[in-house]
Amino acid sequence: MVNHEIGLDAVFAALSNATRRQILARLEDADGQSVSDLAQPLGIKLPAMLKQLGVLEDARLITRHKQGRTVHVSLAAGPMADATAWLQRYERFWSPRLDRLAAVAEAMDRQKGKARK
Amino acid sequence: MTLVRRIAASPDTVFDLLSTPEGIAQWWGPDDGPVLLAEFDARVGGRFRLRFRMRDGSEHECHGEVLELVRPTRLVTTWNWLENDGEAASRIEIALEAVGGGCEILFTHALLPDEATAKGHEKGWSGSLAKLRLAAEGRQG
Numbered sequence: 178m179v180n181h182e183i184g185l186d187a188v189f190a191a192l193s194n195a196t197r198r199q200i201l202a203r204l205e206d207a208d209g210q211s212v213s214d215l216a217q218p219l220g221i222k223l224p225a226m227l228k229q230l231g232v233l234e235d236a237r238l239i240t241r242h243k244q245g246r247t248v249h250v251s252l253a254a255g256p257m258a259d260a261t262a263w264l265q266r267y268e269r270f271w272s273p274r275l276d277r278l279a280a281v282a283e284a285m286d287r288q289k290g291k292a293r294k
Numbered sequence: 295m296t297l298v299r300r301i302a303a304s305p306d307t308v309f310d311l312l313s314t315p316e317g318i319a320q321w322w323g324p325d326d327g328p329v330l331l332a333e334f335d336a337r338v339g340g341r342f343r344l345r346f347r348m349r350d351g352s353e354h355e356c357h358g359e360v361l362e363l364v365r366p367t368r369l370v371t372t373w374n375w376l377e378n379d380g381e382a383a384s385r386i387e388i389a390l391e392a393v394g395g396g397c398e399i400l401f402t403h404a405l406l407p408d409e410a411t412a413k414g415h416e417k418g419w420s421g422s423l424a425k426l427r428l429a430a431e432g433r434q435g
Contacts, residue, residue, distance in 0.1 A: 271403060
């Protein structure tokens, strides 16, 4: 639980920066791009890019793998799923309850309808 | 977070289920385990308290205060978990509208306005997060 919370802290901290979100969005369009391909359209220098990728990697939002002399970057699903689940926690809690509320209310009104007849 | 449900029952029936201890006990429990305690003082400034046991044996209690009550169309309360005491309260807003022999319920659970300002960026994130998550899962699967 504590590790989980620390993981979420890292994910939300990593997402609190426009450049890092742009990097993730670009990976969403085309996964597995090389570091230089990712850096070019964003107009940032390689050292700055590597720093941003380090933050994303620490949050486990991306993975880097070397192929020959090129480093490729891929999105990782797990921590993003945890973050989404955290943001959707209210919905997961309430949705089944509202379904039951609806079922009980409908049963009650059907009973009332019968009683009147 | 907002959920909408169309219910084939009158707003009065639904409102009673939402705002009386006996009513709440009828729908809150069945799947998750028993409701251990339900109190609801249905007037502005009144308090509610709800304690229940989950199937894993853990017990949870929530409580809050009624901020607005217009029977049978509107109910607004604060919302707190006992186990997160000290955390800022959130807000439940329920609107009921009679529609074609039944009603439509609009159920919103949101941060209180001051907390919402502090965490405003969360809202913007949730959509893009979901998208990113799908993209990432698609590629991993």
